[in-house]
Amino acid sequence: MLPSLRCLRVLSLSRYQISELPQSIKNLIHLRYLDLSYTKIKQLPKSVTTLCNLQTLDLSYCKDLTELPVNMEKLTNLRHLDIRETRLTEIPTQMSRLKDLQHLTNFVVGKDGGSRISALKNLCQLRGKLHILGLENVTSGSDASKANLKGKEHLEVLELEWSGDTNDSQKEKEVLDQLQPHARVKDLSIINYGGTNFPDWLKRVHSFQNIVSLKLIMCANCYFLPSIGQLRSLKHLRIAGMKEIMEVGREFYGDASSSSCLIKPFQSLETLSFDDMLEWEEWHALGAGEFSCLLELSLVNCPKLIGELPNHLPCLRKLKISGCQQLLSIQVALLLQGLSSLQKFEVSGMPNLKELPLELCGLSNLRSLEIKECSFLEPALEMGLPPMLKTLKIDRCESLKSVTIALSSSEGMKMNTMHINNIGLEELRIFDCSSLLQLSFPIGVLPPPSLKILDIYNCSSLEFPLPLEETSIKVLRIRSSCDLLKSLSLGFFPKLRSLEIRECINFETFSSIPNGELQNLTKLIVCNCNNLKSLPHQMHTLLPSLQELRIKECPEVESFPDGGLPSNLTTLEIHNCEKLMKGRMGWGLQALPSLSKFTIAGEYKEVLESFPEEWLLPTALTFLNIRHLPNPKSLNHKGLPHLTSLKVLFIIQCPKLQLLPEGQLLNNLSGLKIKNCPLLKPRCQKEKGEDWPKISRIRLIGLDGEDIINFK
Incomplete structure (x- = not known):
């Protein structure tokens, strides 16, 4: 087939599950662009190197690819080579002859006489992103200097990665000292570096005036963070897996010997994350206007962090605190005091957080709150939540027994009860709360008219809050929950668009719809409801907009309702419904013109x-x-x-x-x-x-x- 396409310029086989290319690929002598990304190719045929006009070769995400043809240098017109997420362990030694190569996503330094980092020396036209792996195989700082990274002025993104196993931290320091990129680099990542400190070039303000993003990941032997607070263009900083760091101190904000020291450190920083800092205990804030533009702060898996946190972050919009077991409610409260712009707050994995800080009420711009894995959470009796909150998710809070959505203060509330004083809540999700018994709303406004999504998962003891009047809910999901629920009246959900009921072990029936049809319901999913006897009656007229119906593991459902299925149905799935299957000739699918x-x-x-x-x-x-x-x-x-x-x-x-x-x-x-x-x-x-x-x-x-x- 391929030999007949001799004039082909572009060939894309991306995501096809092919494992090889035929040798006849060599006949496509006019081919400019070859995309084999996301395939199961293990190796390329040698004949691919005869495609003298090839300019782009995309091998990204070929996770079975282990080697490239030896004579890759014959592809003299090659400009773009994408080898991200492959299993290549080295680059052909003669690749350095491709002096016009502009985009090389990855370069792998080989072992024992394999590809040397010096092969990068002549690739002066490289631009965009370059990820150098296998830096543990570089023999010395002198060898590293031959890569001439400082001379590659078109590179914007550079990732430097070691294997993480080192017996010579001094050699790795010497290597990194010689891998200084050009001053125009905007995004720099240093991964699995084994030296004990970072090179001086990293903190030079004038050398890196363009750097926007910096990642320091799994640099396990470093005892101190580099002095990078004066990098004026730095907007994004991620520090992760630095297990020797115990303290973030003054040196982090700027060089004490510099005349410009401590003048609004991190003045342009917008996102800051600390992940997996297992020994980190203290974070010293300067109070010198640092982080004045910070928009997002993430503290994840810092189990020993106990010290103060920055308490004046006027622009912060998103805050995540997860797995910081030693932090107390008071420390979180002090942090929240200065967050007048906060829009999203996620707190999880904090057993010492026994109550949600009252300071939450003062966050007038907060739109989203997620509370996860706070096993001993005991909210304050009179506590409310911000008036503008739109989304609330409660997940794996084992001590929680009651959640009350209220429009005003309630009296006589018991401990282990969360009181939510809010009128704008649109989305409520409650997952994996094994002790939760009650989700309630005050009589007369039940639930709040703003609520659009109610999603309950794995709360088997929860008594479903059956409404007493029509609601505005558009999406309702009850999954592995509400074991006592036997019947659901759809008439109270006139605006419902999507309904999903899964693994409700005692659910038997849908009650009638007293006020006519549900005009908006387009999706109905019922799964693993062993006692369900029937689908909604007269659904062909009462559910006129239904487009998607999925019925799974409902063994007691014998037939579709009288009148058949809605005429607008486009998708139908039936899984393991024994009795329903027996009556299949009465399904009437021929009457569904849109199916x-x-x-x-x-x-x-x-x-x-x-x-x-x-x-x-x-x-x-x-x-x-x-x-x-x-x-x-x-x-x-x-x-x-x-x-x-x-x-x-x-x-x-x-x-x-x-x-x-x-x-x-x-x-x-x-x-x-x-x-x-x-x-x-x-x-x-x-x-x-x-x-x-x-x-x-x-x-x-x-x-x-x-x-x-x-x-x-």
């Missing part, structure tokens, strides 16, 4: 040797997914010919299926996926299988994870 996607699955007891029956499926289907059917031996040739619009067919885990249908159906397909069908697979092998002539015209065929592409 385009249908999935049937389940290990049914019924011996079903051929599927589907004649006229079971509607003619409008474009996607058919048949999966987990253990008994069918063939696809019924009478039940498929009328599917003239079908474009994609999935057949998954049908172990006895051994025959594909005859006729025009397969010729009309653009995609066919066959997986875990051991008897069918050999019949569909390219050029070999008995059924290959039936499917050879299909453009894309997936066969147990391997893609077959037909260009005919």
